[in-house]
Amino acid sequence: MTNEEKKCIAQFEIHHTQLLNQAGELVGPLPEFATSVDILLALYRTMVQTRTFDTKAIALQRTGKMGTYSSSLGQEAVATGIGSAMRFEDVLLPTYREYGAQFQRKVAMSEILRYWGGDERGMAYAEQPHDMPITVPIATHVPQCAGIAYAMKLRKEARVAICVLGDGATSKGDFYEGINVAGAWQLPMVVVVTNNHWAISVPREVQTHAQTLAQKAIAAGIPGEQVDGNDVIAMRHVISNAIEKARGGGGPTLVEAMTYRMHDHTTADDASRYREQAIVDEHKLLDPIDRLRKYLIANHGWDDAKEQMLLEACAAEVEEAVNSYLATPPAPPETMFDHLYETLPDALQSQRDEVEQLGKLKKGGDHNG
Amino acid sequence: MAEITIIEAVNLAMARALENNPDVLVFGEDVGVNGGVFRATEGLQKRYGADRVLDTPLAETLIAGMAIGMASQGLRPVAEIQFMGFIYPTIEQMICHATRLRNRTRGRITCPMVLRAPYGGGIHAPEHHSESTEAIFAHMPGLRVVIPSSPLRAYGLLLAAIQDPDPVVFLEPKRIYRMMKQEVPDDGEALPLDVCFQLRDGSDVTLVTWGAMTHETLQAAEQLEAEGISCDVIDVATIKPLDMETILNSVAKTGRCVIVHEAARTCGVGAEIAAQLAEHGLLSLFAPVLRVTGYDTIMPMFKLENDYMPSTERIITAVKKTLEEA
Numbered sequence: 001m002t003n004e005e006k007k008c009i010a011q012f013e014i015h016h017t018q019l020l021n022q023a024g025e026l027v028g029p030l031p032e033f034a035t036s037v038d039i040l041l042a043l044y045r046t047m048v049q050t051r052t053f054d055t056k057a058i059a060l061q062r063t064g065k066m067g068t069y070s071s072s073l074g075q076e077a078v079a080t081g082i083g084s085a086m087r088f089e090d091v092l093l094p095t096y097r098e099y100g101a102q103f104q105r106k107v108a109m110s111e112i113l114r115y116w117g118g119d120e121r122g123m124a125y126a127e128q129p130h131d132m133p134i135t136v137p138i139a140t141h142v143p144q145c146a147g148i149a150y151a152m153k154l155r156k157e158a159r160v161a162i163c164v165l166g167d168g169a170t171s172k173g174d175f176y177e178g179i180n181v182a183g184a185w186q187l188p189m190v191v192v193v194t195n196n197h198w199a200i201s202v203p204r205e206v207q208t209h210a211q212t213l214a215q216k217a218i219a220a221g222i223p224g225e226q227v228d229g230n231d232v233i234a235m236r237h238v239i240s241n242a243i244e245k246a247r248g249g250g251g252p253t254l255v256e257a258m259t260y261r262m263h264d265h266t267t268a269d270d271a272s273r274y275r276e277q278a279i280v281d282e283h284k285l286l287d288p289i290d291r292l293r294k295y296l297i298a299n300h301g302w303d304d305a306k307e308q309m310l311l312e313a314c315a316a317e318v319e320e321a322v323n324s325y326l327a328t329p330p331a332p333p334e335t336m337f338d339h340l341y342e343t344l345p346d347a348l349q350s351q352r353d354e355v356e357q358l359g360k361l362k363k364g365g366d367h368n369g
Numbered sequence: 370m371a372e373i374t375i376i377e378a379v380n381l382a383m384a385r386a387l388e389n390n391p392d393v394l395v396f397g398e399d400v401g402v403n404g405g406v407f408r409a410t411e412g413l414q415k416r417y418g419a420d421r422v423l424d425t426p427l428a429e430t431l432i433a434g435m436a437i438g439m440a441s442q443g444l445r446p447v448a449e450i451q452f453m454g455f456i457y458p459t460i461e462q463m464i465c466h467a468t469r470l471r472n473r474t475r476g477r478i479t480c481p482m483v484l485r486a487p488y489g490g491g492i493h494a495p496e497h498h499s500e501s502t503e504a505i506f507a508h509m510p511g512l513r514v515v516i517p518s519s520p521l522r523a524y525g526l527l528l529a530a531i532q533d534p535d536p537v538v539f540l541e542p543k544r545i546y547r548m549m550k551q552e553v554p555d556d557g558e559a560l561p562l563d564v565c566f567q568l569r570d571g572s573d574v575t576l577v578t579w580g581a582m583t584h585e586t587l588q589a590a591e592q593l594e595a596e597g598i599s600c601d602v603i604d605v606a607t608i609k610p611l612d613m614e615t616i617l618n619s620v621a622k623t624g625r626c627v628i629v630h631e632a633a634r635t636c637g638v639g640a641e642i643a644a645q646l647a648e649h650g651l652l653s654l655f656a657p658v659l660r661v662t663g664y665d666t667i668m669p670m671f672k673l674e675n676d677y678m679p680s681t682e683r684i685i686t687a688v689k690k691t692l693e694e695a
Contacts, residue, residue, distance in 0.1 A: 120472065120474075123477075124474055125474070137465045143438065144441070146438060147440075147446070148438040150435060151439050161438075174434065177431035339471050339476050342471070342534040347611050347613065
């Protein structure tokens with residue numbers, strides 16, 4: 001039997017949204033929020049702030065002042081769009097390049113630095129009570145997102161859980177298990193796949209034969225769509241629609257945000273081993289910050305003086321965070337026991353005492369030396 | 370008051386928790402209408418509703434991950450894995466997240482969840498349905514691993530696990546699910562975690578065990594009593610963290626110790642107990658600590674499972690061997 005002779009029982013389409021092209025020209029209907037200059041400037045500011053932070057964080061690692069760091073260079077619009085589309089009471093489950101969203105959700109720059117500086121206190125988020133910390137094991141937070149969304153639904157709260165992962169993560173079973181139950185139970189959650197084309201050294205086309213990653217939603221019975229992830233207006237628009245749909249009881253959405261990882265996977269990686277600089281240069285033309293800047297210059301009187309002021313303000317903010325990070329002494333060693341359980345079991349007390357004792361000796365030694 | 374079995378006590382504890390605390394949820398594969406393949410959740414969905422007693426998709430990573438997500442929001446999820454042989458997809462969620470969430474966030478987010486699973490052999494089940502791999506979980510910092518061995522302890526320890534502010538893996542010895550009955554008052558009273566239970570007082574040898582093996586161990590103690598050998602029998606109950614104080618006190622009294630567990634010997638929890646006896650109780654010992662355990666083989670399919678699992682005879686032989694020493 002040929003396909004023509006078989007009956008078609010289901011058909012699916014994947015849609016792509018772009019509102020600003022790479023020249024910063026409007027190519028689609030302007031969403032209502034984007035008529036507000038304040039909102040556009042806030043989006044622009046967060047992207048610039050993130051890039052300033054990123055550049056400094058890489059420098060800290062390179063000069064031995066911080067551990068391995070994962071850069072969000074070139075991907076700023078994705079996290080910025082997500083963060084600006086969320087309400088504070090929503091829950092974000094980030095992976096490790098969503099600084100732009102975290103900063104909007106009151107995670108301090110100094111906390112992110114502390115985290116990559118090897119200190120658990122960098123996940124305590126003093127001003128952010130309920131967002132999950134950065135998730136390193138790939139896609140493991142998608143099932144957790146479903147659990148959080150279920151809690152919201154059970155309690156009839158008007159809240160949404162938003163999980164962000166990479167293109168490589170869509171190859172994992174956890175991803176499918178999570179989006180599958182999101183569909184089965186119509187959970188208030190949004191899963192954002194940041195397609196930056198690379199899972200460390202493995203390119204997107206080696207990862208899967210699927211034409212888009214958004215279409216992976218189809219198997220889970222949930223809507224999937226693609227958005228230009230370097231277009232922050234489209235990003236905020238698409239994510240906002242998905243979040244508000246979920247909030248209103250309309251169920252989950254999978255969004256594939258198309259962007260490009262401009263830096264190495266982390267500071268411990270060397271992307272020149274596996275990708276041509278020419279390809280990276282091509283993607284530089286799609287830069288999310290340049291794009292919105294062009295739009296702001298053409299439509300909202302943005303100029304060099306304002307740009308300079310913004311850059312200086314961001315640099316000062318980052319500098320303050322760096323100073324706070326560098327001035328934070330390590331936690332006393334015995335505190336490695338202090339958040340293991342609510343109350344330390346008796347069985348562990350002698351180990352804690354040993355570490356405390358050794359810590360005191362070491363401290364004494366340091367003073368003497 | 371009617372006497373009930375371990376499986377009925379597990380059911381009773383979950384019903385009590387669901388009744389007393391609206392944050393408690395019970396979920397897993399086939400736990401809803403079907404009431405669980407062992408009937409642990411029988412009738413719970415009907416009584417407490419399908420939004421609190423739920424059938425999940427067939428996905429164990431998901432079950433553990435959702436429990437973590439729910440617990441992070443202050444719910445008290447009680448998730449069932451149908452058999453311990455299918456618990457392995459949950460390991461990443463448990464070791465990377467459930468055990469670490471409090472630590473990673475310095476107490477900002479916690480994970481008060483229970484992961485229940487029937488474990489152990491001896492019921493002529495198909496391949497992969499007879500595992501005793503509790504040591505895998507006992508190795509995880511930040512976790513509690515609790516194993517009841519009677520209806521009273523099943524009820525009291527499961528309530529304690531659900532009330533505990535940290536993640537608990539609760540392993541139910543399925544071979545003795547229906548072996549014995551006890552009167553269990555449904556009073557909502559939890560038993561203490563992190564402590565051993567003394568099942569029998571004796572003076573010659575300390576027998577340390579948990580789960581279904583308490584049955585063979587108590588039988589051995591009874592037969593040895595007839596021969597004039599008096600055994601202290603300790604049910605460890607919480608194998609992580611370990612209550613070594615009770616075990617050390619007993620060994621200080623008897624000077625001899627035999628550890629009995631169904632799991633494979635190497636790196637089993639018995640190895641940790643023996644190591645701690647060597648560190649802290651060596652001078653009280655009159656004889657080497659012996660272990661009667663499953664062998665370091667794959668758990669055989671059921672034709673040979675009784676040859677794998679410690680028998681009363683093997684326990685008696687080991688006890689007598691420790692008594693041969695001065």
